[in-house]
Amino acid sequence: MNPSNFIHPDDAAALQALKNIPIFPTVMEKLFQYGLDEIRWSENVTTNLRLSERQLPEIYKHLPPICHKLGIRIPELYLQTSPIPNAWTSGNNRVYIVVTLGLIRRFKDEELDAVLAHECGHILCQHVLYSMLADSIYNLGDFFVESIVGQIGSVAMKPLKQALVAWSRASELTADRVACLITSASTMTRVLARLEGMPKSILNDMDYEAWCAQGADYENLKNGNAWKKIIRYMANTDIDHPYGPVRAYEVNRWEGSSQCKQLKKQIKLIGSGKRCPKCGNFIDEAWGFCKNCGNKLN
Numbered sequence: 001m002n003p004s005n006f007i008h009p010d011d012a013a014a015l016q017a018l019k020n021i022p023i024f025p026t027v028m029e030k031l032f033q034y035g036l037d038e039i040r041w042s043e044n045v046t047t048n049l050r051l052s053e054r055q056l057p058e059i060y061k062h063l064p065p066i067c068h069k070l071g072i073r074i075p076e077l078y079l080q081t082s083p084i085p086n087a088w089t090s091g092n093n094r095v096y097i098v099v100t101l102g103l104i105r106r107f108k109d110e111e112l113d114a115v116l117a118h119e120c121g122h123i124l125c126q127h128v129l130y131s132m133l134a135d136s137i138y139n140l141g142d143f144f145v146e147s148i149v150g151q152i153g154s155v156a157m158k159p160l161k162q163a164l165v166a167w168s169r170a171s172e173l174t175a176d177r178v179a180c181l182i183t184s185a186s187t188m189t190r191v192l193a194r195l196e197g198m199p200k201s202i203l204n205d206m207d208y209e210a211w212c213a214q215g216a217d218y219e220n221l222k223n224g225n226a227w228k229k230i231i232r233y234m235a236n237t238d239i240d241h242p243y244g245p246v247r248a249y250e251v252n253r254w255e256g257s258s259q260c261k262q263l264k265k266q267i268k269l270i271g272s273g274k275r276c277p278k279c280g281n282f283i284d285e286a287w288g289f290c291k292n293c294g295n296k297l298n
């Protein structure tokens with residue numbers, strides 16, 4: 001799975017803008033010097049429950065098949081006892097996903113798959129390090145942020161913060177596409193509604209098409225006069241995820257694209273586990289000949 005085949009254009013543009021900020025490399029270097037990766041890791045391993053084939057295997061078993069389909073190493077998976085449904089990925093040397101008890105209790109199996117695939121999407125696209133930085137920057141009391149603001153100055157930090165917020169929001173759109181590849185846009189849409197805090201009674205009655213239409217209305221704002229003002233306002237607020245209906249609209253729109261259909265086919269082949277004995281590529285059992293090397297099958 002090559003991220004260039006599915007990266008959301010807003011993500012690509014925002015990442016470029018982030019990389020163009022002059023102090024960005026310095027701040028990244030300081031992040032390592034400060035040991036943010038190790039600090040986050042130590043907080044995680046002493047607080048959360050590491051899942052495995054031995055530790056709550058019914059939850060853990062969701063993760064390995066997703067990683068196999070996406071072609072990534074299986075990250076560690078942790079359970080946090082928070083009742084609020086949420087999930088995130090962190091770690092550079094040891095990448096790990098955390099899911100909360102609130103999410104495990106409320107989300108159906110396929111919805112959990114979508115959440116894990118979304119997180120694996122962040123790993124696949126190498127978002128994790130930048131999102132760790134973004135997380136620290138939102139967290140104003142963080143020592144790391146205080147120390148870099150002390151060295152670099154808050155004025156120089158401002159454009160970096162704005163670019164990080166914009167990128168972080170756009171990166172969710174790419175990760176949602178990965179969730180769509182493993183599950184479906186409709187599952188991801190339901191996940192988004194759940195994450196917005198909708199209770200079960202509302203989820204069952206909600207008209208998801210109408211909800212996506214709200215996202216489309218927002219997209220239309222981009223063509224209007226006020227768009228620049230809206231962007232500036234958002235860049236100065238600490239909203240790290242784009243709004244639910246916008247993500248729902250984006251992921252549903254993408255599912256109809258030829259790009260998504262092609263990738264879904266590829267994932268289905270990988271999921272089947274059957275390989276061509278001659279070239280080693282994944283094959284469909286229905287094929288008479290390997291579409292990669294022409295080898296006669298069966």
Ligand SMILES: [Zn+2]
Nearest residue numbers: 118122172175
């Ligand atoms: Zn995410």
Ligand SMILES: [Zn+2]
Nearest residue numbers: 276279290293
């Ligand atoms: Zn072949």
